[in-house]
Amino acid sequence: MSAENGVSQDSATVSRANVRWPGPGAVVRLERTHRRLLRRRLGVDVVERSPSGRVRVPPGRLAPAAVAALRSAVGTAHVRTDAADRLARAGGMSYLDLLHRRDDDTVDAPDAVVVPATHDEVVAVLGACEEHGIAVVPYGGGTSVVGGLGAGPDRCAITLDLSRMNALVDVDEVSQTATMQPGVTGPDAERLLGEQGLTLGHFPQSWECSTVGGWVATRSAGQLSTGVGRIDDLVVALRVATPRGTLELGRGPRSAAGPDLRELFVGSEGALGVITEVRLRVRPASTVVRYLGWSFPDFAAGLAAVRRLRQDDVAPDLLRLSDETETAVTLDLAGRPGRALRAYQRMRGHVGGCLVITGWEGTSNTTIRARRALADSVLRAEGGVPLGERVGESWLHGRYGAPYLRDALLDASLLAETLETAADWSSLAELHATVVGVLERTLSDLDTPPVVMAHVSHAYPTGASLYITVIARRLDDDPAGQWWAAKRAALEAITDLGATITHHHAVGADHRPWMTDEVGALGVEVLRAVKRTVDPAGILNPAVLIPPGE
Incomplete structure (x- = not known):
């Protein structure tokens, strides 16, 4: 009909269709090192089926x-x-x-x-x-x-x-701002700005295919956020379309004209309006790039070093600390270089140690050398051992690769997923131990014991994010229920400890049941009131962010 x-x-x-990561990278197949690791840690012999x-x-x-x-x-x-x-x-x-x-x-x-x-x-x-x-x-x-x-x-x-709305609208070189439409992708943003000697400096793992509008709508955090700031730190002004009309938000570098209404729409996930234009802070394109690796004896020592770097205001632009499990997996997958690094760690007393990656980007060798010297002195004082530029450059080379590897793990009928949160420094170690433990117990109780690994990758003076990756044998009779059981248990633990339900992935439909825990019942009512005002018919992305009313 x-x-x-x-x-x-x-x-x-x-x-x-639409079954793989949408980036431009080639389809990844599991290599011998992957198969050996999965056999040893999960007890599975994988067979990939596209x-x-x-x-x-x-x-x-x-x-x-x-x-x-x-x-x-x-x-x-x-x-x-x-x-x-x-x-x-x-x-x-x-x-x-x-x-x-x-x-x-x-x-x-x-x-x-x-x-x-x-x-x-x-x-x-x-x-x-x-x-x-x-x-x-x-x-x-x-x-x-x-x-x-x-x-x-x-x-x-x-x-x-929004893919047709992909223009660089304006560049103010004096103020160092650029106005873009929402459909500009990460690579196009850097290309268009690079033609004028500028960079946004925002590089989330999804950079190859995600867009400026999506970053702003979800409060994205790029890999350089410790030095450059998250996307919400870069937003100067917004143009937003709603069913009730258009909002033009943002005047001057700062304003005391009441609450900052930009904050209602940054992170609103399309539930309050459609971002059609955004003005962002930019900076001169980097001509000097340095990435290095460090080893610490354990996660606690690494956390102390990362905290001190941030609180002493000498942190690099990129600062990433892997826990013991993520470090071990990283070195296992590196093959011979990984074995050599592990031997060096043992020689320096870092048995089962943790990797830290530091990265600097800028336009002056002199400035970066001075910044590095300050940071290196802190890292050494906190027990760090330098591993050299090759380790840092290896991370940089593979910075966008994890989603492609996840596709291969899904082809092998494995559960492979991530979740993230953030907390104050005083509770971050407990949060790490608790959430990792909850995920391990929940999945083990389903007879699918996992590999759970974590890293800190966005540091602030008061705390940091925690990003967790989970890999397990898939429960074929109910794979969705298997993951929901694990994620539900993790989110309950996160909220019980007073941490946030999301640092940069956003709320979506998956985290929406925990929004009342995050902002309180009255906070949810405030969001509902705003939505009734700008979207009285409730047509804008209705399944995300705001819990439904009774």
Whole structure:
């Protein structure tokens, strides 16, 4: 059966797609070192199977009048309703998202993909969707790992693909700011700024395919955040489209004109408005780059060193501390160089030690040498042993590689996922031990004992983030329930200890049940009140951030 205006209302069977990390890297296969490590730590002999076959995509549910209104807003060519286009924009990159698209026979998908080119077109799309009761899910690079890109299977919804809004609008070289549209990807941002001798300096692990708008909407933290700041530290001004109209926020370097309304929309995950333009702080492009490795006898000693670097205000731009397990896995996977480093650690008394990576970027050798000297003196005083530039450069070379390796682990029918949090220095060691222990016990109780490893990668004067990776044999009869049991237990432990439910992955749908723990019942009511004001029909990304009312 066909719908009016040529919009198919039949379900379609299409090739399985959107099952791997969307970056430009090649498909990764598990190497001998990976297989040996998995056999020793998990007791599994892996067989890789790439997802294939065909899946059913349910029919679109948009009424002909709604399709006509959307086409009027952005042009017929930019309203895509065929099953393949809808599947390509179906959800994000969490383990649960990927399980659904890799394994299920029927895959949830938006009812259409709408691709505006201007702020005014976004406003028009929001008006059409409000009139017709259609949910709107803004989409940048599709890299959400917290269920941030779905309205739910029972809600008629469009994906608002912002990829055509990909321009560098303006550069103020005197003020060192740049204004960009939300669909600018990480590589394009650096290319466009680099042509003028500038850099944003924001390099999250998703940098190859995530976007400026997505970073701002989720409070992204780049790998250089210790020195450069998170994306929210770089935001100067915003333009936001809402169903009620447009907001222009941000005047001057600082303002005392009441609460900073930018903070309502930075991190709002598209639930309060669609960011259509953002002005960001930039700086001269780096011409001097130095990355080094250090060894510490244990995680506690490394934490003390990282804390002192930050509190003494001598921290490098990149500062990353791996715990004992992550260090051991890293060295195992490095092969012969890893064995040599482990032997050197033992010789220096660091049996089972921890790796620290430090990185500096700038425009002056003299300045970086001076900064390094200050930091090196702290690291040595706290028991650190330098491992040289080769270790740091090895990390730098593979900085974006983990998501591709996760694809290979999923091909091998393994559970592979991450979670993150942050806490004060006084409770960070306890948080690490507790959350790692909870994950190990929960998954072991399901007869799938895991490898759980962690690192600190964003440090502040008062505390730091904690990023945890979990790998385990997949429980084939209920893989989603297996991970939910582990993550639920971890989040309960995190909230019990007073840590945050997310440092930089955002809330999405996955963390939304814990938002009341994070901000309190009254805080949730404040968010609901703001949403009622800017989005009275509740069409904007309705499944994320704000817990539903009673």
